[in-house]
Amino acid sequence: MKPFEDRKFVILGIFLTIALIFLGRLFFIQVIDDSYQMSANNQTLRTITQYPVRGLIYDRNKQLLVYNEAAYDLMVVPSKVSDFDTSSFCQLLGISDSAFVTRLKKARKYSRYRPSVFEKQIPASQWALVSERLYKYNGFHGEKRTLRKYPKATSAHILGYISEVGNSDIAKDSYYKSGDYIGKRGLEKEYESVLRGTRGKKILMVDVHNRIKGNYRNGLYDSLPIAGKNLICSIDRDLQALGELLMQGKRGSIVAIEPSTGEILAMISAPSYDPNLLVGRPRSKNYQMLQQNDSLNPLFNRTINAMYRPGSIFKIVQALVALDEGVITQDTRFQCNRGIIGCHGSHTYDELVGAIQHSCNPYFYQVYKRLIQRGDNTSVFKDANMGLQTWQERVKLFGFGVQLKTDLPGLKMGLVPTPEFYNKWYGENRWAFSTIYSNSIGEGELQVVPIQMANLAAIIANKGYYYQPHLIKSIGEDSVKRPEFTQKFDTEVDPKYFEPIVKAMFKVVNESGGTARKARMDSIIVCGKTGTVQNDPWPDHSVFMAFAPMENPKIAVAVYVEYSDYGGTWAAPISSLMIEQYLTGEIKRKDKQKRITNASFLEIYEGKK
Amino acid sequence: MRAKSSIFQNIDWTIFWVYTTLVLMGWINIYAATYNEQHQSIFDLSMSYGKQMIWIISSYLLVWIVLMLDPRFFSRLAYPIYALCMALLVGVLIFGTEIKGAKSWFTFGGFSFQPSELAKYGTALALTYYLSSLGKKFQGIFVRIKAFIILLIPAGLILLQPDTGSVLVYASFIFVMYREGLSGNILLIGLGAAALFVLALLLNYTTFDLPFELQISGQTLMIIVVGIICLLIHQMFRNHKGIKIAIILVFGVIAGYVYGVNFMFNDVLKSHQQSRINELLGIEHDITGAGYNVHQSMIAIGSGGVFGKGFLEGTQTKFNFVPEQSTDFIFCTVGEEWGYLGSLVVIVLFLVLLFRIVIIAERQRSKFSRIYGYCVASIFFFHLAINIGMTIGLAPVIGIPLPFFSYGGSSLWAFTILLFTFVKMDSERMHILS
Numbered sequence A: 001m002k003p004f005e006d007r008k009f010v011i012l013g014i015f016l017t018i019a020l021i022f023l024g025r026l027f028f029i030q031v032i033d034d035s036y037q038m039s040a041n042n043q044t045l046r047t048i049t050q051y052p053v054r055g056l057i058y059d060r061n062k063q064l065l066v067y068n069e070a071a072y073d074l075m076v077v078p079s080k081v082s083d084f085d086t087s088s089f090c091q092l093l094g095i096s097d098s099a100f101v102t103r104l105k106k107a108r109k110y111s112r113y114r115p116s117v118f119e120k121q122i123p124a125s126q127w128a129l130v131s132e133r134l135y136k137y138n139g140f141h142g143e144k145r146t147l148r149k150y151p152k153a154t155s156a157h158i159l160g161y162i163s164e165v166g167n168s169d170i171a172k173d174s175y176y177k178s179g180d181y182i183g184k185r186g187l188e189k190e191y192e193s194v195l196r197g198t199r200g201k202k203i204l205m206v207d208v209h210n211r212i213k214g215n216y217r218n219g220l221y222d223s224l225p226i227a228g229k230n231l232i233c234s235i236d237r238d239l240q241a242l243g244e245l246l247m248q249g250k251r252g253s254i255v256a257i258e259p260s261t262g263e264i265l266a267m268i269s270a271p272s273y274d275p276n277l278l279v280g281r282p283r284s285k286n287y288q289m290l291q292q293n294d295s296l297n298p299l300f301n302r303t304i305n306a307m308y309r310p311g312s313i314f315k316i317v318q319a320l321v322a323l324d325e326g327v328i329t330q331d332t333r334f335q336c337n338r339g340i341i342g343c344h345g346s347h348t349y350d351e352l353v354g355a356i357q358h359s360c361n362p363y364f365y366q367v368y369k370r371l372i373q374r375g376d377n378t379s380v381f382k383d384a385n386m387g388l389q390t391w392q393e394r395v396k397l398f399g400f401g402v403q404l405k406t407d408l409p410g411l412k413m414g415l416v417p418t419p420e421f422y423n424k425w426y427g428e429n430r431w432a433f434s435t436i437y438s439n440s441i442g443e444g445e446l447q448v449v450p451i452q453m454a455n456l457a458a459i460i461a462n463k464g465y466y467y468q469p470h471l472i473k474s475i476g477e478d479s480v481k482r483p484e485f486t487q488k489f490d491t492e493v494d495p496k497y498f499e500p501i502v503k504a505m506f507k508v509v510n511e512s513g514g515t516a517r518k519a520r521m522d523s524i525i526v527c528g529k530t531g532t533v534q535n536d537p538w539p540d541h542s543v544f545m546a547f548a549p550m551e552n553p554k555i556a557v558a559v560y561v562e563y564s565d566y567g568g569t570w571a572a573p574i575s576s577l578m579i580e581q582y583l584t585g586e587i588k589r590k591d592k593q594k595r596i597t598n599a600s601f602l603e604i605y606e607g608k609k
Numbered sequence B: 001m002r003a004k005s006s007i008f009q010n011i012d013w014t015i016f017w018v019y020t021t022l023v024l025m026g027w028i029n030i031y032a033a034t035y036n037e038q039h040q041s042i043f044d045l046s047m048s049y050g051k052q053m054i055w056i057i058s059s060y061l062l063v064w065i066v067l068m069l070d071p072r073f074f075s076r077l078a079y080p081i082y083a084l085c086m087a088l089l090v091g092v093l094i095f096g097t098e099i100k101g102a103k104s105w106f107t108f109g110g111f112s113f114q115p116s117e118l119a120k121y122g123t124a125l126a127l128t129y130y131l132s133s134l135g136k137k138f139q140g141i142f143v144r145i146k147a148f149i150i151l152l153i154p155a156g157l158i159l160l161q162p163d164t165g166s167v168l169v170y171a172s173f174i175f176v177m178y179r180e181g182l183s184g185n186i187l188l189i190g191l192g193a194a195a196l197f198v199l200a201l202l203l204n205y206t207t208f209d210l211p212f213e214l215q216i217s218g219q220t221l222m223i224i225v226v227g228i229i230c231l232l233i234h235q236m237f238r239n240h241k242g243i244k245i246a247i248i249l250v251f252g253v254i255a256g257y258v259y260g261v262n263f264m265f266n267d268v269l270k271s272h273q274q275s276r277i278n279e280l281l282g283i284e285h286d287i288t289g290a291g292y293n294v295h296q297s298m299i300a301i302g303s304g305g306v307f308g309k310g311f312l313e314g315t316q317t318k319f320n321f322v323p324e325q326s327t328d329f330i331f332c333t334v335g336e337e338w339g340y341l342g343s344l345v346v347i348v349l350f351l352v353l354l355f356r357i358v359i360i361a362e363r364q365r366s367k368f369s370r371i372y373g374y375c376v377a378s379i380f381f382f383h384l385a386i387n388i389g390m391t392i393g394l395a396p397v398i399g400i401p402l403p404f405f406s407y408g409g410s411s412l413w414a415f416t417i418l419l420f421t422f423v424k425m426d427s428e429r430m431h432i433l434s
């Protein structure tokens, strides 16, 4: 044994120990701790999101309602920001030095390595200037976004708008990431999943100087964006624009429907606003402005969200239900006894057609009485209860008191009172016809939404059925139509009972003594029914529903003008102009259009406030 | 001179093949680390991987030359070679080219040569010669001082360049002296002091949270842990006389040392000196500052996972996040592209090499050959421990190459000559008796 030979074991032991320590440490950092993997990806991989083009929306004649315009978000990756001339940078963007500091701080708080938005929605025109100089400012890059643009300032309520996703949106659907846009109202919201398309992504590798070095794994994890689908909206853009024009200075709504399909041709909620206001950087300022306008409430879509008493147009429903229930015939006459309920005009003892034509209140008082108190029970209360039960079931088949399944979110149902409703209100066996007779002429507890009135006009035009009123004719290149929109809804009223109703509505417009002579046209036969909803001491709401032409109707329309006057004064001529525009493609009666356009009730609305 | 055929006859093939494997792995990893799309060929002489090929081929030429030499050549010429190396070290201080603040290189045309790499070889030979010329034991203060002087001359000259990393390599000869009879305590103290120094500085920045919102500095925690260990040892050896005093003494020395390092660091050194040391140790907390290298190197290795990202798929090294990725930090490429398996293979291969050298050294009949073998193992071990240790944050950032892997002719040549001189001695072990 050589001296100290044993010491080789100490030395080999030290070699082995160090090697084992290294292998242990390597095992920890390479196999167990994955934070290094994340750091590496943060440093070398740049995921470039490729935003799909949001689907466009056309009107029924393939005219553009909304399209996209490029804008750029200036993104910042705080860890990459190096010293540069801050003041020239701020000047380029038009921001203050202190804003620069706070924004950078905010971005750093979010993440040092991930990009966050530094300046939003720089218009393409300004972006050209910015991008040219961006090379001087490390850590900043642009990301292309699309802004919605509206070639005609129309259809704001229908189209709705998009805005940046909030935390709740992200929580609901993990597809969305901070900075994304989502449809918040109108069609943009309803058809969000169709319009948005699918994001693509591209993963690039960058070197330490942030220079792009190529696709990560040759693009194995990349995907192409899939563009959103285009929509064909059933709206006629010119008709819509005319409606908005006619409704200026007024509060109310117009809804026009193609009876044979349920397609909505125009849908005006007045006052409206220019949809371009809610786009781009001035959005939040404009939004606030619109929201604060509380006497006019321009963001409120009255066509689907406002509930009104229907007034006299509801007499048509009463008549149809009564005929089909067999409580009257078209020859039934009632005295115009103005003791309980008032009336106007010189008639005294009308049959059904005359009663509709003259809008005789006592007549429909009697009709409703027959519907409610049918003598099926000795107790007048129980009898009323049973009568109302049958009546409300039949009325709901006309689309009242139920939610129409249209493609605008947040549609109101309106109200058709049921026995339960009155039991709750008055107590059981505490009410009978004498308590609720106001319903007979569309007053009382009835509440309808404007779109339901237009739907009623469509039902009469169709003689008994309707399709759900809807806004999207077809989706995408394959022109898909949502199946629920091709399903027929029947009122279960025998079509023959519509004959006297149509005849009466013809007379309302076309015969002397009719309440809607202002809706008459020489070339087209319009049928209609006025309504005047009382608001003592304020002026009445003016209501009119109509369809035209009488044979083979192409358009059904309902107009509601708040606090204006009799239905015949404003609502009827507005309907008439809408019909003329849609059926002839132009307005010949320019003077009439001008008279309506110039009429303004804003002072009344201000006073009511 | 012998006939060619017998040159390779008795050589240790394990060492030869491990060497060959490591050199080729090194070449492939240099290729991956500095891969350039415009120069895709690994044989492209304008790129570092092409040049490394030249170094590798010429290294085999050196292997051949070394194996042809008479084995007595090394012991006879030990001092002349040493003297030549020292002359080169002096020469480089005068005629050398300054690169990155250090006068470590001779440059002729496109080539450069680093004499400090060769100096290790010369010093190993000289020390071996001196130690083998002594009697049975490595004893006596003058003997030791002479041995240390052999080491101190090159270390001092290299420190003047300055090249701290290459200086520290000379500390590795402590293993050789230990094998030849230096007290084990010196080795223990040496290793302990080094470990404590690094640990104390690493902990200088660390605080630990305790319950009740108390905080404790890393050093204090370390002292407490050492104290507990001392108490345990005291309990275990209660019956030994003087154990109490010894334990108290050891504890006092360690505590004083730790706080001394802390005090010296915080209160004596100026801030630029502090950051120099921090840079050296790679423990500056600001990852964009002095600790950047280690941070990046650990990300590269750590992101490799079990199987690695694949050949040429490494992003951290290839895209220059890791500094010096083909030289001092070449191990990052191994870790990133070949993962834990790659790291394991490389470390095991080196371990096989070290073990093989020690085992062969012990079978030498000649003392000269044995001592020289330990010199070779010690130098390799030190390079390995520091180089790999630094890439995974376990050793200070000292710029020394990973043998056979790091790009560069000087180091590859020096390591090759160093190793194959020993292989040659071993192949002739039957003929060398003293």
Ligand SMILES: [Zn+2]
Pocket: A336, A343, A344, A347, A358, A359, A360, A361, A362, A363
């Ligand atoms: Zn009457």
